[in-house]
Amino acid sequence: MPRDYQYTGEILFKVKGGEHLSGRAIGALSELGLSVGPIRISPQYHYNELKVDDFGPDVPCDLQWNLAFVRITATLIHYDFGVLEICESESMAQGGVRVIPDNVLPTILTGRAGTMAPAGKFMRCRKPMYASGNHFFSVNLINTNQVYNAPWRFRMCHLEGQPVVYQIGTNVTQAEVCFRALPYAAPPLLPYVEGVGTPVLSGWLAGGLVYTKPREMLSSGAVVWDRTADT
Amino acid sequence: MSRAFQVNGEAMIYVKGPQGSLIANLSELGLSDNPVRIQLNPRFGDISLDAWGGPGGPPAEIQRKLSDAIVTFSLIHFDPIILGECTRLAMGGTVEGRTSRAGALMGNGTVRFAASNSFIGLNIASPVGQRPWRFYFAHLQAPIGDYPVGAEKTVVAQNWRAVPYTTDPWNGGLGASDYVLFDHVLDQ
Numbered sequence: 071m072p073r074d075y076q077y078t079g080e081i082l083f084k085v086k087g088g089e090h091l092s093g094r095a096i097g098a099l100s101e102l103g104l105s106v107g108p109i110r111i112s113p114q115y116h117y118n119e120l121k122v123d124d125f126g127p128d129v130p131c132d133l134q135w136n137l138a139f140v141r142i143t144a145t146l147i148h149y150d151f152g153v154l155e156i157c158e159s160e161s162m163a164q165g166g167v168r169v170i171p172d173n174v175l176p177t178i179l180t181g182r183a184g185t186m187a188p189a190g191k192f193m194r195c196r197k198p199m200y201a202s203g204n205h206f207f208s209v210n211l212i213n214t215n216q217v218y219n220a221p222w223r224f225r226m227c228h229l230e231g232q233p234v235v236y237q238i239g240t241n242v243t244q245a246e247v248c249f250r251a252l253p254y255a256a257p258p259l260l261p262y263v264e265g266v267g268t269p270v271l272s273g274w275l276a277g278g279l280v281y282t283k284p285r286e287m288l289s290s291g292a293v294v295w296d297r298t299a300d301t
Numbered sequence: 302m303s304r305a306f307q308v309n310g311e312a313m314i315y316v317k318g319p320q321g322s323l324i325a326n327l328s329e330l331g332l333s334d335n336p337v338r339i340q341l342n343p344r345f346g347d348i349s350l351d352a353w354g355g356p357g358g359p360p361a362e363i364q365r366k367l368s369d370a371i372v373t374f375s376l377i378h379f380d381p382i383i384l385g386e387c388t389r390l391a392m393g394g395t396v397e398g399r400t401s402r403a404g405a406l407m408g409n410g411t412v413r414f415a416a417s418n419s420f421i422g423l424n425i426a427s428p429v430g431q432r433p434w435r436f437y438f439a440h441l442q443a444p445i446g447d448y449p450v451g452a453e454k455t456v457v458a459q460n461w462r463a464v465p466y467t468t469d470p471w472n473g474g475l476g477a478s479d480y481v482l483f484d485h486v487l488d489q
Contacts, residue, residue, distance in 0.1 A: 075362055080476040148471075
């Protein structure tokens with residue numbers, strides 16, 4: 071690719087969550103919204119420094135790669151508040167749910183968005199992405215620029231830090247959001263053999279097959295982002 | 302078309318507004334005492350390079366950032382009821398002189414001429430040049446009027462702005478591609 075000005079064009083946030091959200095916002099790939107300004111994608115690489123006496127105390131002689139996560143920050147201005155609420159709820163390990171349809175603007179909020187799951191609840195429980203009970207969601211940045219038509223997909227995300235900052239009043243409400251994308255490694259599964267082990271995962275997730283209890287999480291091949299959007 | 306003197310002709314100003322308003326049908330606003338001035342404002346974003354002198358130097362490339370338009374004229378032979386309705390839509394109240402609540406949206410996410418869309422179609426006739434102007438989403442902006450009231454004729458200065466309003470800025474991924482800020486066909 072030759073050197074040129076890099077220009078991605080209009081970017082639309084889309085998110086997709088777990089099977090437990092089926093029939094509700096982000097149960098399928100859903101539009102979150104548009105940003106008022108540039109979207110910041112900031113990978114954070116991590117290393118372990120290896121020191122040897124001969125190199126002195128300050129400069130490592132080598133590094134160990136210790137994976138990375140990515141922060142995605144933006145200020146949403148034209149967005150679906152219901153979708154954003156579900157992202158907030160999922161980031162609390164689905165402590166609260168709205169009991170009214172997501173596509174109806176309520177006159178009274180009767181849901182429990184804002185209620186937290188108990189401390190210590192796992193967000194993922196070693197489940198694959200989009201599995202029921204996996205509270206991470208993917209964040210897709212969609213653009214249709216014909217020259218640089220390569221969306222960003224952050225596989226396993228949650229809202230973190232100061233996850234959302236709303237400025238409410240008479241001006242248009244902007245939502246400053248901060249997503250963190252963690253490395254996603256599919257849990258290694260062993261095919262079930264009759265009489266050996268306990269079947270745990272089956273059905274649509276396993277393509278109709280049955281699997282035994284997954285082994286430990288391995289970082290080999292973990293993906294923190296790729297350039298193919300969810301469907 | 303060949304090169305020639307350009308004469309617009311008598312520039313009658315028409316307005317058309319939302320359903321349920323007094324200007325739901327194309328209405329004559331009036332005639333100006335001087336030429337109607339149309340100022341088109343394409344916006345640009347400069348791209349600076351250190352090799353080109355940095356932010357203080359000229360841009361090496363420019364990005365388009367859409368456009369708006371400013372239309373100014375001074376009404377001298379006009380319909381005050383129609384003008385009052387344009388003023389009402391600018392201020393947002395239920396009758397002229399009243400305002401909407403702070404923060405109320407002009408377009409309200411609705412299509413052109415919908416009842417809750419306060420933008421006005423601003424049309425300027427061209428009986429000689431046959432090249433009228435139609436601004437799709439226009440509104441009166443401050444200062445409205447500068448009304449000189451007294452024994453002499455009242456001439457009302459007008460300051461209109463046309464903006465690229467849209468219900469969906471994403472537009473299926475096309476953004477503002479080929480968006481129509483104005484054209485040369487009058488509203489019906």
